[in-house]
Each structure stands twice: as structure tokens, then as C-alpha cells.
Amino acid sequence: MISTATTIGQFHFDNCLMNAAGVHCMTRTELEEVRNSAAGAFVTKTGTYESRNGNPEPRYYDTILGSINSMGLPNHGYQYYLDFVIKEQKNNSKNTILSIVGPSSDETHHILKAIQDSDYQGLVELNLSCPNVPGKPQIAYDFETTESLLKSIFTYYKKPLGIKLPPYFDIVHFDQAAAIFNRFPIAFVNCVNSIGNGLVIEDESVVIKPKNGFGGIGGDYIKPTALANVHAFYQRLNKSITIIGTGGVKNGRDAFEHILCGASMVQIGTALQQEGVSIFDKITDELKEIMTEKGYQTLEDFRGKLHYIKD
Numbered sequence: 195m196i197s198t199a200t201t202i203g204q205f206h207f208d209n210c211l212m213n214a215a216g217v218h219c220m221t222r223t224e225l226e227e228v229r230n231s232a233a234g235a236f237v238t239k240t241g242t243y244e245s246r247n248g249n250p251e252p253r254y255y256d257t258i259l260g261s262i263n264s265m266g267l268p269n270h271g272y273q274y275y276l277d278f279v280i281k282e283q284k285n286n287s288k289n290t291i292l293s294i295v296g297p298s299s300d301e302t303h304h305i306l307k308a309i310q311d312s313d314y315q316g317l318v319e320l321n322l323s324c325p326n327v328p329g330k331p332q333i334a335y336d337f338e339t340t341e342s343l344l345k346s347i348f349t350y351y352k353k354p355l356g357i358k359l360p361p362y363f364d365i366v367h368f369d370q371a372a373a374i375f376n377r378f379p380i381a382f383v384n385c386v387n388s389i390g391n392g393l394v395i396e397d398e399s400v401v402i403k404p405k406n407g408f409g410g411i412g413g414d415y416i417k418p419t420a421l422a423n424v425h426a427f428y429q430r431l432n433k434s435i436t437i438i439g440t441g442g443v444k445n446g447r448d449a450f451e452h453i454l455c456g457a458s459m460v461q462i463g464t465a466l467q468q469e470g471v472s473i474f475d476k477i478t479d480e481l482k483e484i485m486t487e488k489g490y491q492t493l494e495d496f497r498g499k500l501h502y503i504k505d
């Protein structure tokens with residue numbers, strides 16, 4: 195029997211595919227739809243200390259090759275999502291990931307302390323890479339701030355915590371970022387969030403309203419960058435840190451490539467937004483078909499085993 199089951203630390207998932215934070219996860223109804231699909235888990239929309247309306251519309255736009263968004267962190271507040279995942283946990287639902295960020299560091303600490311004191315025992319993803327809040331740079335592009343934030347978090351936070359990263363584009367940055375993450379008991383890193391601050395133009399106009407059209411890019415455009423980030427961190431991080439691969443996944447081949455680069459879990463963003471939750475069945479079937487052709491039974495048979503071109 196071919197299996198796409200996977201693990202993150204002590205957590206087991208029947209399938210390695212799930213939604214990416216921000217897509218199909220704003221409301222309880224959407225989250226229940228992902229839970230009831232073939233996805234192995236779901237992650238919530240990044241929840242902040244207070245609920246937020248986000249940026250003015252239009253703030254999301256599909257293109258032939260992907261998407262651009264500047265949602266601006268619209269969400270119902272972390273408590274809404276925390277209550278939901280606690281309820282799911284009590285109902286023995288699939289494993290869950292709760293995504294959060296302050297957005298200020300004080301608010302991030304407040305949220306994480308509340309989670310630490312709560313009944314929630316599942317995974318939390320700290321979003322260090324939102325590109326769309328005007329005036330707030332992406333935390334993970336500032337290594338000093340990232341290190342000091344993680345340092346203070348791990349003085350009190352003892353539950354499993356992962357981080358959502360932006361794409362990095364330089365080998366030195368992979369080295370520096372990995373050296374920082376290896377100093378902390380991080381459960382997982384998720385590579386990558388959207389490529390920040392791209393610009394899509396139709397005729398003579400931008401296509402989204404916030405920031406005069408600048409927004410995070412997802413979909414086909416970002417797969418090579420996502421794969422590079424997954425593999426760069428797979429090569430550099432302690433083996434106790436699991437890698438989630440996100441970016442440009444719309445079929446079984448894309449998921450296969452993420453796993454080949456070292457991902458244990460694969461998230462679907464733009465393609466889920468465009469095609470709906472039936473995409474989890476489709477990609478699972480396609481991934482299993484590739485595994486069958488190649489004679490692989492489990493993800494461990496090929497995870498991280500990317501071939502290089504030798505002399």
C-alpha cells in the first residue's frame with residue numbers, strides 16, 4: 195500500500211497535503227471544509243491579538259501563472275482560531291496548526307503566553323513573513339530582531355512551535371538564517387510565504403488597491419524559489435526541525451519535488467484558492483501515481499534525496 199502519511203515531531207498526519215495559511219481558513223466553515231477534505235491537516239488564517247479588517251479591496255487577484263495579494267492580515271483575532279482548534283482537538287479531529295503573529299512583538303508574546311496557558315496541545319506556526327502590513331517590515335528579513343524574538347519566546351513557550359519564513363535569495367542568508375534557527379527548539383520551518391512586494395499590471399493599471407498595487411506573489415511564479423528554500427534549509431537545519439514546503443504546488447509533480455527537496459508536509463495556497471478543496475484528492479492521487487511509477491511506498495523513500503549532477 196502506498197502511503198502519503200507524514201509526521202512533524204510527535205504529530206502524525208495521514209496525508210502530507212494541507213492548505214497554506216491564508217487560503218480557505220478565515221472562518222470556521224472554511225476550516226471545516228478543509229478538515230472534511232482529503233487534506234491531512236489544516237492551518238488557520240494568521241490570527242492577531244485583535245481582529246482586523248485588513249486592507250481595502252480589491253486585495254487578491256488571480257493571473258495565469260499565479261496570484262498577487264495584499265490582504266493585510268484580515269482575521270477574527272487569535273482567540274477565535276484558538277477556540278476552534280481546542281474544540282477540534284477535543285473531537286479527536288485531524289491535527290491542526292494554529293497560525294499567529296502579534297503583529298507587534300508585545301502582542302505576539304501575549305498571544306503565545308495565552309496559548310501556553312491554554313488546553314491547546316497542537317502545533318503553532320509563528321508567521322515571521324507577512325509582506326502586506328503597511329509600515330511593518332517582514333520580521334524574518336531582520337535577523338537581529340528574529341533572533342531576539344525567538345530568544346524571548348523560548349524562555350516561556352514550551353509547546354511545539356514552528357515558523358513561517360519568507361523566501362531568501364542569497365546563500366549567505368540561508369547560512370545566517372539557518373544558524374539562528376538551529377539555536378532554538380523549533381518544531382518546523384515552513385518555506386515559503388509569498389514573494390513580497392511584486393507588481394502585476396493589466397492594460398495600464400495595477401490589479402489590487404493596497405500599496406498602489408504591490409503585493410505578495412504566489413503560484414507558478416514562485417515554485418523554483420520555494421524549492422530552493424526548502425532544500426537550502428533541509429541541508430542546513432538540525433534534523434529535529436521538520437520542513438514544510440509551500441509555494442507553487444498545483445499537481446502531484448509539484449508536491450513530489452517539494453518532498454524530494456526535503457519537505458515532510460506540503461501546503462497548497464494559490465491553487466487551493468483557484469480550485470477549491472477537491473484539489474487535495476487530485477494532488478494526492480497524482481502524487482501516489484508518481485510514487486507507484488518510481489516504486490516508492492512511503493515519503494521516506496525519496497524525501498530529501500534530490501539528485502545532483504556529478505562529474
Ligand code: RRO
Nearest residue numbers: 264265266267324326388410
Ligand atoms: O494577510 C496577508 O496579506 C498575507 C499574510 Br498575513 C501572509 O503571511 N502572506 C501573504 O501573502 N498575505
